[in-house]
Amino acid sequence: MIRRRLYYGNLSLRIGTASLPVLAFAIAGFLRFCTIHLPSDARPSSWWPYCVLLLCTWALWAVASKKLGLCLYEKLFATRGKTQRLLAACGLTYAPIITGMFLYRGFSFSRLFIVLSAIALVLLAWLTQVAFRLMLESRRQHWLPICQILLVGADDFAARIAKQLRENKFMPCRVVGVVRLADQENVFNGVTAYELDDMPKLAINNGFDDVVIALQPSRFGEIPMLKSKFEAISVPIRAVLDFGESVTFSESLFAFGSTMMLDLYRTPAESAGYLSIKRSFDILFSALILILASPLTLLIALLIRLTSRGSVFFAQERVGLNGKLFKMYKFRTMISANDSCDLRWTVPDDERRTRLGTFLRRTSLDELPQFWNVLRGDMSVVGPRPERPHFVHKFLQEIDLYNTRHYLKVGITGWAQVNGLRGDTSIKERIEYDLYYMRNWSFAFDLHIILLTLLRGFSDANAY
Numbered sequence: 001m002i003r004r005r006l007y008y009g010n011l012s013l014r015i016g017t018a019s020l021p022v023l024a025f026a027i028a029g030f031l032r033f034c035t036i037h038l039p040s041d042a043r044p045s046s047w048w049p050y051c052v053l054l055l056c057t058w059a060l061w062a063v064a065s066k067k068l069g070l071c072l073y074e075k076l077f078a079t080r081g082k083t084q085r086l087l088a089a090c091g092l093t094y095a096p097i098i099t100g101m102f103l104y105r106g107f108s109f110s111r112l113f114i115v116l117s118a119i120a121l122v123l124l125a126w127l128t129q130v131a132f133r134l135m136l137e138s139r140r141q142h143w144l145p146i147c148q149i150l151l152v153g154a155d156d157f158a159a160r161i162a163k164q165l166r167e168n169k170f171m172p173c174r175v176v177g178v179v180r181l182a183d184q185e186n187v188f189n190g191v192t193a194y195e196l197d198d199m200p201k202l203a204i205n206n207g208f209d210d211v212v213i214a215l216q217p218s219r220f221g222e223i224p225m226l227k228s229k230f231e232a233i234s235v236p237i238r239a240v241l242d243f244g245e246s247v248t249f250s251e252s253l254f255a256f257g258s259t260m261m262l263d264l265y266r267t268p269a270e271s272a273g274y275l276s277i278k279r280s281f282d283i284l285f286s287a288l289i290l291i292l293a294s295p296l297t298l299l300i301a302l303l304i305r306l307t308s309r310g311s312v313f314f315a316q317e318r319v320g321l322n323g324k325l326f327k328m329y330k331f332r333t334m335i336s337a338n339d340s341c342d343l344r345w346t347v348p349d350d351e352r353r354t355r356l357g358t359f360l361r362r363t364s365l366d367e368l369p370q371f372w373n374v375l376r377g378d379m380s381v382v383g384p385r386p387e388r389p390h391f392v393h394k395f396l397q398e399i400d401l402y403n404t405r406h407y408l409k410v411g412i413t414g415w416a417q418v419n420g421l422r423g424d425t426s427i428k429e430r431i432e433y434d435l436y437y438m439r440n441w442s443f444a445f446d447l448h449i450i451l452l453t454l455l456r457g458f459s460d461a462n463a464y
Contacts, residue, residue: 002147002210003236005171006073013132014071020124021058021093021117025050027124028117032110049107057097061121064092067273068442070125076133077169081440086125088444094118095447136169146172148207150194150233152226153214154180159187161214161240176207181215181222196229203232213239267407268441269321277443278380285381286374293368300331300365308335308354313369318386321409326378328386329369333357370412382446383411384434385422395427402427405434408441415445418452 029050068085069075075082094114101109151162158178165173177192179199186193194202202208211230213223223239230237268274290297301312314332317325334352353361360366373379379386384405387395395402416422416433437445 002171002173002238005147009073009136009170010071013073013076013128014066016128016132017065017071017125018058018062020121020128021054021061023124024117024120025054025057027120028113031116032113049109050113053097053109056100057093057117060093060096061089064089065125068092070129073136073170076129076136082129083126084440084445085442086122086129088442090118090122090125091444091447093121146174148176148209149173150177150179150206150208150211150235151175151214152179152181152211152230153184154178154186154188154193155184156187157216157242158214161212161242162188165212181219196226199229200232203234206233206235208233208235211235211237213237215240217243268438269408273443274441278446279377281443281446282374282377282380286371289368289371290375293371296365297368300360300368303356304332304354307356308332310335317389318410319389319392319406320378320386321406323403323406325389326373328373328378331357331360331366331369333360333366367412374412378409380409380411382413382449383409384414384430384437385417386410399428399431401435402431404438405431408438413449413453415449418449418456 065071068089070085070089075085097114101114149165151158151165153161162175162178165175175188175191177194178186178188179194179196180186181196211233213226215222220239227237304312310332312332314330314334315327316330318328320326333354334357335354357366370379374381392403414434415437416430419433421430421433437449
């Protein structure tokens, strides 16, 4: 019953969410072309272009809403991130639409219609999420049939799982029986207790909807034996996977040849969106910047040659994705580069800087060559800033979870940097921002950070 309920619930939510672009277009069309309250031109000579636009919008919305979890029951009651996912899905839907309208000149669409349809889609998606939450709460409290569960396990761990099942917000559940295993003390009161030998007696008219095996990971080896014991009951059998509060996973069980594996720590860097959309954007954006900035790059290179001795570029080892070292390139901004550069921060009025170098560092122009690192795949446009190996080893000893930032590609700009944490600032605060970025990564979030970088400028008080 658990699977069946989730299936029908997800299906109804998916159908409702998928229909929203049609309703949004209907509302926008009515407001734009059928009311006197808004300025209106003559009706379009043909509605076919709008039908094609609706089809494209629907397809993009279907992909974005599924990818960001707007069609999943379990996401309805998430404690945070609901609004961000909704806005990101709408942004990913309309960004290609607006780009296509800008490039395609064969038909002139009403800009007001596009704006109205986008606003309508956001509001309708929000109302749909709220409506489903209210409906689930109402059904759970009143008329939805209760799922009757036989829980395998009678210890404290099983009692905790029973509490979670009773308190879930998707469907009402009741533990109507528990099966005590060897070496277990039954901590349940008021619930019928069974032994494994009782299972054949429960083969007919047992009243159970699901069997849920609640064992600690140390006893998972007993699951094959338990599965064979409960086959006589003829109801679906589930096993609870609980590895502690710090280990979570979703859709992470996969086959690797004949070996089944479970992701215990999965990062955005392994997702399809990160590997395809983000990488494609990095290649296009970095190539565009390198081409457009080539005159400025040549000018800076010439000025460095004329004003100081040494090479134009400065290469330094940094720690990147999965802790791998790579050579990061910058314009040389100091009189000389030696091993001490890897072991100390740059400070205000640092005597090692050249005059031109001071200007380049203050304006972040010294980081232009890093777009070559992005093009090569060492870095991304957006991500945690790369650090030197010496400081990585140092911070690993001082700060919890520091190395989790290397589950993502390092970047030229990042969430910490646009919030003022750049240069010699609090490492702990930077890690908090990096972890937030990792947990909430989306392509829309990357675009948001790039936009903030452009709006807030490249100069920073801590860049010296």
